[in-house]
Amino acid sequence: MDISQLFYDLFFDYTLRTVALGSAILGIVSGALGSFAVLRKQSLLGDAISHAALPGIVIAFLLTRSREPAVLMLGALIAGWLATLFMLNVIRTTRIKDDSALGLVLSVFFGMGLMLLTFTQKLPDATQAGLDKFLFGQAATLLQSDVVTMAVIGTLAIVLLMTFWKEFKLITFDPEYAASLGYPVRFLDVLLTTLLVIAIVIGLQTVGVVLMSAMIVAPAAAARQWTDKLKNMIILGGLFGALAGVSGTLISGSAEKLPTGPVIVLCMSVIVLFSMLFATNRGLVWNWFRNLQNRRQLRAQAVLGDLNTLAMQHPNQERGHSSAVLRAMSTNPEGVSLALSQLKEQGYAQELSKDAWALTQAGLDEAGKNEEKEA
Amino acid sequence: MSAQIEIMLIASIVAVACTLPGVFLVLRRMAMMSDAISHTVLLGIVIAFFITKSLTSPLLLVGAALMGVITVxxxxxxxxxxxxxxxxxxxxxxxxxxxxxxxxxxxFAGDVHLDTDAVLLGELAFAPFNRFKLFGLDFGPEALYTTGGILALNLIFVIVFYKELKLATFDPALAAALGFLPTVIHYALMTLVSLTAVGSFDAVGSVLVVAFMIAPPAAAYLLTDRLSRMLVYSALIGVFSAVSGYWLAYFLDASIAGSMATMTGASFLISYLFAPERGLLAQARRRQNQRIEFALTMLTMHIANHTAAQEAEIENEVVHLNEHLKWTPQFAMEVVGIAERNDLVTQRNGVLTLTESGLRRASQEFNN
Incomplete structure (x- = not known):
């Protein structure tokens, strides 16, 4: 299938358009709310919540016998929320640490969901078929009505996020200060966690409980590399999430037997990898380049200083100094010739005759400035 | 052996095999590593499967263990x-x-028996169908031997390296200073976790592996302060969860792995509520006791303060306590009752006086 056909389908093919739209919504909401989770050191909370949502989905079905996404989402929401509260209480009241509490809630709730799911499947009325798509997610089964539900809930979450923007920002970076100002920190904490649960629940049907945690952590982790501002991080996180969602849908739509959820997660991983390598300021490649430049700068400065010392020690010698002398003075003899050509380029040093180096007037001024700085 | 007993036996073996490294994961704050590893070993299995084209090859174990270490x-x-x-x-x-x-x-593996459901969820009910046969003789289900081997491996590792594990867990800096190589211990433990995950989840699924690795040790952590006891308690809790989980699944006609995971959660809940010192109830009782003890001291000091003075009659009347000590009337009555029973005060016409021991308690507090 060629690319143009794929893009044509993106707009005019019902399934592809629906799935892409759903994935984009999921990416935006989880990217935005995941940013808070990552900054609050709750990256794995998403993992626990998404697993914990499973029993909620099944119980909601058992109680209402309805497969309406809104009903199931409500069940997932309540279960995820209860699991989070239970976990936070265990951490607060015992010496069990957050990692164990997370793992405990995750495996036990998921096991419970599994038990209920298999129990439900053996009930006489077989209308429950399709509940297990929440396990691994089946983006291809998304309907337009599902996407509308996702959009409504997602918009609600984003609006709440913007309404309490200042408060959420404060409790994320300095909860003690927020408490001292009289903000209801406990309430805001619960509210923010609830929004996170909402973001997760939205994604369950598309990528499933197992991979949902990646959609919380990855966009935020990628966005974090590019910026130090919360607002930019959230916008970027949403963009990255949407980008991964749509491109994952397109790639999985372009070939047989490519499950959408895992492909979306892999697209997201590529974005994370790219960001970690090439992000300005924080990226590894960027950092490596900057270190290299710093090293070169320091090397040139050292030779500049050495040339200055020589000039002061031999005030009447106008013929310059050989690089051998400079090598002898330097702690890094191999770098001297590179440093000299660099200084020459910068106009600080001149080669009077073959291998006879001296500072220019600009070089002398620069060396003087450096000495002043050191003093 | 009936299939039921076989299933319970396999599950119990898995439970103990998982709790052994699980205890150290919980103590070393790396519990989530078990979740990560139990997922990633799948790739190791898949790759090894593509190389060997067999689902029973021991290379699958090697691939999975390698992938666990790569994850870490x-x-x-x-x-x-x-x-x-x-x-x-x-x-x-x-x-x-x-x-x-x-x-x-x-x-690529659409038509073989290797699907994500099986790996994640496991199907313990099928374990007895895979028999280990030698010379035409039936030596019981295969899973019994794989999980038994893993259990033996874990047991030997923990016993042989008990001292090293203990030191590296509780004081990694000292372990490093003494030359115990905590990094080696760390990776050995992670290899063990991967091996356990892959060896067990063929039978029980990765959810149950994680549940067994974390929940019983977390429950045992609330019951004891000794590492050796924590290991034993978590193994016992694991076996209890396995057996009771089986019966839960039997009565609900539901997933065995899911039911067992649920029971590990129930075990934890029991421990969380009723653990003798660290449980929620014990904590509440301790707080209540402290409240009463403090109130008794307050009462004796209050009376001692006012015995000599003229206002003794007014201050020490039971009905005035709520006013002077800011106690509710019921609480004041309760405290006075306890104080009388403990022979700290006596009451005459509604006026309280200190006894010998009440006086001693008050003066002790004053001197503090």
Missing amino acids: SLVELLNRTRLVREDAAIGLVFPAIFSVAVILISR
Whole structure:
């Protein structure tokens, strides 16, 4: 299938358009709310919540016998929320640490969901078929009505996020200060966690409980590399999430037997990898380049200083100094010739005759400035 | 042996095999590593399967164990770049690896018995069908031997390296200073976790592996302060959860692995509520006792303060306590009752006086 056909389908093919739209919504909401989770050191909370949502989905079905996404989402929401509260209480009241509490809630709730799911499947009325798509997610089964539900809930979450923007920002970076100002920190904490649960629940049907945690952590982790501002991080996180969602849908739509959820997660991983390598300021490649430049700068400065010392020690010698002398003075003899050509380029040093180096007037001024700085 | 007993036996073996490394994961605050590893070993299995074209080859174990170590190394590598925190590193690594595995399975292994459901959820009910046969003789289900082998391995590791594990867990700096190589211990433990995950989840699924690795040790952690006891208690809790979980599944006609995971949660809940010192009830009782003890001291001091003075009659009347000590009337009555029973005060016409021991208690507090 060629690319143009794929893009044509993106707009005019019902399934592809629906799935892409759903994935984009999921990416935006989880990217935005995941940013808070990552900054609050709750990256794995998403993992626990998404697993914990499973029993909620099944119980909601058992109680209402309805497969309406809104009903199931409500069940997932309540279960995820209860699991989070239970976990936070265990951490607060015992010496069990957050990692164990997370793992405990995750495996036990998921096991419970599994038990209920298999129990439900053996009930006489077989209308429950399709509940297990929440396990691994089946983006291809998304309907337009599902996407509308996702959009409504997602918009609600984003609006709440913007309404309490200042408060959420404060409790994320300095909860003690927020408490001292009289903000209801406990309430805001619960509210923010609830929004996170909402973001997760939205994604369950598309990528499933197992991979949902990646959609919380990855966009935020990628966005974090590019910026130090919360607002930019959230916008970027949403963009990255949407980008991964749509491109994952397109790639999985372009070939047989490519499950959408895992492909979306892999697209997201590529974005994370790219960001970690090439992000300005924080990226590894960027950092490596900057270190290299710093090293070169320091090397040139050292030779500049050495040339200055020589000039002061031999005030009447106008013929310059050989690089051998400079090598002898330097702690890094191999770098001297590179440093000299660099200084020459910068106009600080001149080669009077073959291998006879001296500072220019600009070089002398620069060396003087450096000495002043050191003093 | 009936199939029922076989299933319970396999589950119990898995339970004990999982809790042994699980205790150290919980103590070393690396519990989520078990979740990550139990997912990523799938890729190891898939790759080894593509190489050997067999689902029973021991290479699958090797591949899975290697992938577990690779997971741990990748997490640490990400962590060391300081671009993301450790929890985020875990959350980035394992979904990516797991996704690769799922894609590989659905693309290339569609028609073999290797699907994500089986790996994640396991099917213990089928375990007795895979018999280990030698010379035409039936030696019981195969899973009994694989899980038994894993259990033996874990047991030997923990017993032989008990001292090293203990030191590296509770004081890694000292362990390093004494030359115990905590890094080696760390990776050995992670290899063990991967082996346990892959060896067990063929029978019980990775959810149950994680549940058995974390929930029983977490429950035992609330019951004791000794490492050796914690190991024993978690093994017992694991076996209890396995057996009771089986019967739960039997009565509900539901997933065995799911029911057992539920029971590990129930065990934890019991421990969380009723643990003798650290349980919620014990905590509440302790707080209540402290409240009463403090109130008794307050009462004796209050009376001692006012015995000599003229106002003794007014101040020490029971009905005035709520006013002077800011107690509710019921609480004042309760405290006075306890004080009388403990022979700290006596009451005459509603006026309280201190007894010998009440006086002693008050003066003790004054001197403090």
